[in-house]
Amino acid sequence: MEKIPNIHEDFAEWYQYVTIKAELADYGPVKGTMIHRPYGFALWKQVQKGLGGMIEDDGVSDVYFPMFIPYSFLAKEKEHVEGFAPEVAMITEAGGEKLEEPLVIRPTSETIMYKTFPNWIHSYRDLPLKINQWCNIVRWEKRTVMYMRTSEFLWQEGHTAYATRDGAVDDVMQAANRYESFLRDYMAVPGYKGYKTTGEKFAGADFTVTIETLVKNKKALQIATSHLLGQNFAKAFDITFLDENNTTQHVWQTSWGFSTRALGGMLGAHGDEKGLILPPKMAPIQVVIIPIFKSEEDRETVAKFVSNIEIMFKETGIRFKVDWGNETPGWKFNQWELKGVPMRLEIGKREAEAKQVSYTTRLGQKGTLLLESTLHKAVSTLLDEFHAMLLARAEAFLEENTVDVASEDELVKAIDSGKAMYRVFFKDDTIRAKALQEKYKITPRCIPFATIDQRGPDFITGEEGVPTIFAKAY
């Protein structure tokens, strides 16, 4: 087996190597695109199932809108078009003819959806309207970073309309909380949840809530964003309703999205020098079973024992694979470690005779378990512990790398010391944020909810500021 690039010395090399060698993904032939292979796409299916289930349970209905948007729609909301126009892909010819109006491939679906909302919303009884779609999105990129940065990516985008601003604000918070839960409970990815600063919010939103996590290369990654659109689009697209007093009002809207980029965050948050580490709730294979035998007779003894375990795991929903390949056990260990499988069971003649299995987790715990009617429960418990350890590790990494900074000097020191996230008091100001970006390559990542009530002197100007996290970001 080739040597895996060192994750600490060259994260980018490591990341590219493991995503490809673990057979998660390949580069697409067009710059900026990627191919999701079965092992990698299974991760996205877990998102669709887990997060999708949570979204449905909250009363949001799935829909599908066309991906072609007339350019004129995009232009209806001023900030929106300014934000997205530079990165759209345009269709100018189709069916052998030049089109009268160029079509944009959706960079997000606000405009095409909201153009239709007036047909569906008439009175307060039609509200709230809550819809969601899972689809492909295009924002032009020339440089590909698997999952993190691709010109076509997959996501879900939720869109809602409410009768009141309060209703819409609650919806934004519910969406952000749902994302936070999914990230923690499925992906073992912690992050700072908070408001985007003015310069970083969604093009066309009143405010944006984000979750910012930290990848092993100490770059921040914005994972899931939820936007209060206010009445901006409602006014641009004339989406009104008759309220209970028969008065015409504009609706209040939200949108929120979670994309394949989050998978990049998860892979980058947990990996190590051996390769990927997948959280058990996301892992396509939670347990790999490696039969170990020398003679054909031993093989039969082992096979018989393994088949009992297979039946039990199938019945109890543990996702597993038995690797009967011709390679050596050592090669297989490396391979499944590279692929990030949380738990490995080694089963040889000795184990079969003693009716027990030896386990090793991807975080290094080892032990033996007896094959009793409760083996699956013991395995589930170990997987739950594995998840908790992974999350705790990622939380510690996030915390260790966050530092309070009270002045520009301290910021320089913090950057030099290798810390990644700088918590400062900052008075939101887009021009000053830009200046900091130019000077230090850092951007305001978010104003965390956890410390939103604190006030203190801006770390540069001394004006009243609010705790804000800066970092180098993807």
Added chain:
Amino acid sequence: MEKIPNIHEDFAEWYQYVTIKAELADYGPVKGTMIHRPYGFALWKQVQKGLGGMIEDDGVSDVYFPMFIPYSFLAKEKEHVEGFAPEVAMITEAGGEKLEEPLVIRPTSETIMYKTFPNWIHSYRDLPLKINQWCNIVRWEKRTVMYMRTSEFLWQEGHTAYATRDGAVDDVMQAANRYESFLRDYMAVPGYKGYKTTGEKFAGADFTVTIETLVKNKKALQIATSHLLGQNFAKAFDITFLDENNTTQHVWQTSWGFSTRALGGMLGAHGDEKGLILPPKMAPIQVVIIPIFKSEEDRETVAKFVSNIEIMFKETGIRFKVDWGNETPGWKFNQWELKGVPMRLEIGKREAEAKQVSYTTRLGQKGTLLLESTLHKAVSTLLDEFHAMLLARAEAFLEENTVDVASEDELVKAIDSGKAMYRVFFKDDTIRAKALQEKYKITPRCIPFATIDQRGPDFITGEEGVPTIFAKAY
């Protein structure tokens, strides 16, 4: 309520009316596109769950490939590019720049997938390779017929590579059988399964297997196709493997697809003068409960009784809705009939007191059922019977409208008599098929497997022919 257009007199009007009024779909702003609303998209989710489950169970893995295909890829297989070039949408500008090579939005994914296969396939041990993706597809259309004909549509496309032709042929048949089962068992849609004639097969295939059904307007609809690609693409894209004797060989390939068009076939196969009729396995709402009351006191009695049923239905997985809306029961009956809900339960004070419910199915059966611990089973049985009736009705329609034709004179008579599908002995010949199309607007739909061994004189030339079904088609 407005009057529903007459399904027998003007099917096209009826179809457009019901798809929109039942809130399945809306037209998109760009010609040729449609919007899948929650009630309609739920039908596609059933396809993804039902058919998707069958595909997975057969060992096919889901993947996702980019939708952008360099034009040069398309051109690698001669028949393929001739078939698809006229209907592709082209991206010529992206990210504010003119592209060096125009990109095509996938009209199907053979070329982009197979360009990558050489990276994945090296030896016979890598075969068979079986992958599938659910995605959007673009084939330019200016005229929209909801579901049946749209420039962007949704589908699944399966792609496989085998070491032998036999393996690939078996795969094509397995795919076609899977589609046939899904169509019958979920959609209650029967059809003729058979080979496409040479002129109608997939561009780049050795042969195509299709299922052809009949819509209420007596037009045939091609629903699901499975292609033996042979070694055509393998040679164009140089997909080879080392066999067990260490000899390099080209792989044998298949592809097969099922699209949102099938939903159009289902809607058009079952509807009637009152609107849609949805097969229970597909229906987002299988049972609608209409509470009937006059006084507030009655309302409470009814509500209490209904809540018991709700608990039972939730636990037993019956998809239901209780309509507490302010409209009259009569209005509600019409509305839910239009929406095609298979079964309606009416519950008033009398029913609540007698602990029973009155039911009416969308096919007109009526009766009462007692609220016992087995009510859900009685409902399930009625829904199963409903499915069987719907399928039998559609089968009878298909049969009644198929007629044996032994000469051109008989064909003319059959067309005049209003029959829809003409079973003739035909010697496959693309030029003669074209001539028949120009003269009678009919095309060869398929060479049914059921009668594939029969031979007889071609209905026009007298040469030896095989039973072939002609019809006017979508």
